[in-house]
Amino acid sequence: MLTIHGHTDEIPNVRTILFKEKLLSKPGQFVMVWVPGVDEFPMSASHTIPRLGVTYRILGPGTTALASRKPGDRIGIRGPYGRGFTLEGERILGVAGGLGIAPLAPFLELAMTKGASAELVLGAKTAKEVLFDGRMTDAGVKVHISTDNGSAGFKGLASELAKEVLSGKKFDCIYACGPEKMLVEVLALAGRHKTPVQASLERYMKCGIGICDSCAIDGRHVCKDGPVFPDSELRTFGELGKTKLDPSGRRVSI
Amino acid sequence: MIDLSVDLCGLKLRNPTMLAAGVLGETGKSMATVARAGAGAIVTKSIGKKPRSGHLNPCVVELPFGLLNAMGLPNPGAEAFGREIAEAREGGAPVIASVFGSTEEEFAELCGLMAKYGADAVELNLSCPHAHGYGAEIGSDPDTVQAICRKAKKRLRIPVLAKLTPDTTSIADLALAAQRGGADGIVAINTLKGMRILPEARMPVLANRVGGLSGPAIRPVGVRCVYEIFEAVKVPVVGVGGVSNASDALEYIMAGASSVQVGTAVWSEGPEVFSKITGGLMKFMAENGFNSVKEMVGIAHSSRP
Numbered sequence: 001m002l003t004i005h006g007h008t009d010e011i012p013n014v015r016t017i018l019f020k021e022k023l024l025s026k027p028g029q030f031v032m033v034w035v036p037g038v039d040e041f042p043m044s045a046s047h048t049i050p051r052l053g054v055t056y057r058i059l060g061p062g063t064t065a066l067a068s069r070k071p072g073d074r075i076g077i078r079g080p081y082g083r084g085f086t087l088e089g090e091r092i093l094g095v096a097g098g099l100g101i102a103p104l105a106p107f108l109e110l111a112m113t114k115g116a117s118a119e120l121v122l123g124a125k126t127a128k129e130v131l132f133d134g135r136m137t138d139a140g141v142k143v144h145i146s147t148d149n150g151s152a153g154f155k156g157l158a159s160e161l162a163k164e165v166l167s168g169k170k171f172d173c174i175y176a177c178g179p180e181k182m183l184v185e186v187l188a189l190a191g192r193h194k195t196p197v198q199a200s201l202e203r204y205m206k207c208g209i210g211i212c213d214s215c216a217i218d219g220r221h222v223c224k225d226g227p228v229f230p231d232s233e234l235r236t237f238g239e240l241g242k243t244k245l246d247p248s249g250r251r252v253s254i
Numbered sequence: 255m256i257d258l259s260v261d262l263c264g265l266k267l268r269n270p271t272m273l274a275a276g277v278l279g280e281t282g283k284s285m286a287t288v289a290r291a292g293a294g295a296i297v298t299k300s301i302g303k304k305p306r307s308g309h310l311n312p313c314v315v316e317l318p319f320g321l322l323n324a325m326g327l328p329n330p331g332a333e334a335f336g337r338e339i340a341e342a343r344e345g346g347a348p349v350i351a352s353v354f355g356s357t358e359e360e361f362a363e364l365c366g367l368m369a370k371y372g373a374d375a376v377e378l379n380l381s382c383p384h385a386h387g388y389g390a391e392i393g394s395d396p397d398t399v400q401a402i403c404r405k406a407k408k409r410l411r412i413p414v415l416a417k418l419t420p421d422t423t424s425i426a427d428l429a430l431a432a433q434r435g436g437a438d439g440i441v442a443i444n445t446l447k448g449m450r451i452l453p454e455a456r457m458p459v460l461a462n463r464v465g466g467l468s469g470p471a472i473r474p475v476g477v478r479c480v481y482e483i484f485e486a487v488k489v490p491v492v493g494v495g496g497v498s499n500a501s502d503a504l505e506y507i508m509a510g511a512s513s514v515q516v517g518t519a520v521w522s523e524g525p526e527v528f529s530k531i532t533g534g535l536m537k538f539m540a541e542n543g544f545n546s547v548k549e550m551v552g553i554a555h556s557s558r559p
Contacts, residue, residue, distance in 0.1 A: 001454045032312070036455040040311035074454055078316070207314040211277050211521045212325060213299065219283030247307035249280040249299070249330040 001074040005051055007067065011129045014099065015067055016046060016055040019075070023052035027107035028084030028200055028228045032208045034076030038065040042205045044103035044177075044227070045080065046132075052077070055102040055131070081208050082227050085198055087111050089172020093165065094120040094141070095186050097158045097178020101132045103200050103227075104177050109139045119144065121165055123158025123178065127151035159185035166193050173198065180254050184241035187234055197231040203244055214245060256539050257546045258532055260294070260513050262490055263413035263438035265348050265374055267294035267513060269532045270547050271503070274494050274517030275300055275352035275377060275417070276325065278525075282341025289345025291525035292532060296342055297515065298335070300352040300379040301368070302388075303360060305331035309384070310461040315450045320469020320496065321518050322450050324384040324462035327354055332364055336371040348374035350415065354388045358398075358405040365406045365414070375412050378402060378437075380428075381419035381444030383466040390419040390444065396431035403435025415492065417441035418479075420472075425479045426486035433487045440483055441492040441515065443476045469518040470496045477505045484510025484552050498527060500534025507547065508554040 002019040009015055025048055034040040039062030047053030058067050085107040092111060094104045101122060108118050119142040124130045126147055136143050145153030146161040154161040159182050176186045177200040190197045203215035203222040210224030218237045243251045258269040272295040278284045279299035289296050308328030315322040342349045351368035353376055355361040365376045380399055382389025392398050406414050416432035418425055420443040429440045445466025450459045476495025483491050493506030498519035506514045519527045544550055
């Protein structure tokens with residue numbers, strides 16, 4: 001179990017919880033967060049060094065309980081699990097939709113320290129919901145903001161802004177995380193530009209260790225084979241952007 | 255010429271390894287992937303009549319010697335499972351549908367549906383240790399086991415396997431009851447009921463508090479159970495519990511199992527574990543003068559004075 005260091009309010013209804021301990025992980029990997037007596041859920045690490053942090057939207061009983069825990073309280077953490085992002089080349093582009101910036105932020109920071117030059121398309125619904133733009137600018141990342149209503153930056157979807165950014169420049173690799181429909185668009189866009197992609201997927205998860213089949217996508221498992229998949233695998237997924245499994249294993253539309 | 259193929263109640267398996275129920279058995283494509291990785295047969299996740307989400311998380315605890323899980327029989331419901339069985343069969347190995355119910359009628363109805371969907375056999379879950387009203391709660395009573403097997407058998411032409419719980423005084427008595435009910439084979443063992451408390455949290459880790467222990471820790475229990483069942487019944491026995499290499503599989507085979515199932519080792523080693531086991535079996539058989547798996551089944555019994 002880890003000890004809570006403190007909480008930070010990020011954007012409305014979204015918080016980061018930082019732990020006293022660090023987590024030796026690869027950006028893009030995730031942890032299973034156990035709020036004792038309430039629930040356990042998968043979350044990507046949004047901060048790894050010097051402290052593990054996860055950034056989450058307060059949605060159900062589990063995240064509500066997590067948000068109510070105080071500094072010094074103990075939270076169960078298992079992991080890190082899964083496959084994270086791998087730096088390919090020097091000029092990279094991140095494309096994040098909503099909370100998709102959470103696993104991308106520590107990756108882009110690490111890439112900058114390794115001498116990469118990074119740009120980021122950061123999409124949100126409104127100006128109030130733009131997350132980690134300051135953090136990314138501080139890391140030296142060139143940030144392009146898009147909002148659905150145009151209240152900040154480009155008016156439109158992150159994938160539409162990514163199309164503009166890509167039309168003027170060649171990147172060695174695109175790193176994406178966000179709604180699956182956005183990922184499908186980014187994958188198509190990258191295909192046209194012959195640029196590799198690594199994208200982080202999200203599925204309902206139970207075990208987190210590759211046995212229960214809850215997070216299956218076309219015979220692969222988001223918890224163990226992912227959550228980050230390269231374009232060579234993403235393009236074989238017939239279920240991407242179309243269906244996922246609910247907690248009982250029934251197929252539902254995305 | 256060494257032949258790894260086995261006949262299990264009329265089913266032809268290219269080798270004596272099977273994917274155990276509950277592991278990667280919810281979606282057809284995952285099951286097909288495991289079949290392509292070398293499993294001789296696939297057992298699906300246990301399927302019930304209605305969709306069921308299972309227990310809340312945490313539903314699994316990793317231990318140094320195995321896993322403790324309380325998934326709580328999550329499944330999409332029988333009617334949604336036809337397409338998964340069809341996709342699973344594309345992997346090229348026989349597909350055995352695991353089913354759970356609370357009454358003999360429910361079991362029989364599910365068996366009928368699974369046969370209609372193309373399952374090559376059914377496995378009756380009479381042994382899950384962590385779902386109230388199902389599994390071991392009803393499968394610990396020999397008369398109930400006999401009645402459920404009889405009703406399922408009446409409904410089906412495909413083989414019926416009964417998966418039994420080790421959490422009982424005499425698993426051989428349960429196996430005899432299944433045989434009286436007409437079961438074509440016995441599968442032993444399911445997980446052992448267990449609990450993990452994290453002192454720092456002052457509570458059991460699993461949301462369901464109680465779960466089932468699997469993995470290397472339970473292999474001696476499973477081997478002992480198979481040994482006892484082999485002496486009691488005439489029908490084939492399938493050994494399961496802590497098999498992760500050829501030596502483990504041979505323990506079960508020599509105790510009397512005609513094939514083995516692998517579950518927890520898929521977590522520790524990935525689906526490649528199946529080809530590792532079959533490769534090891536070939537090597538052992540070549541070095542020890544065995545030509546078929548059948549020659550080794552139950553040979554540990556002949557050492558008795």
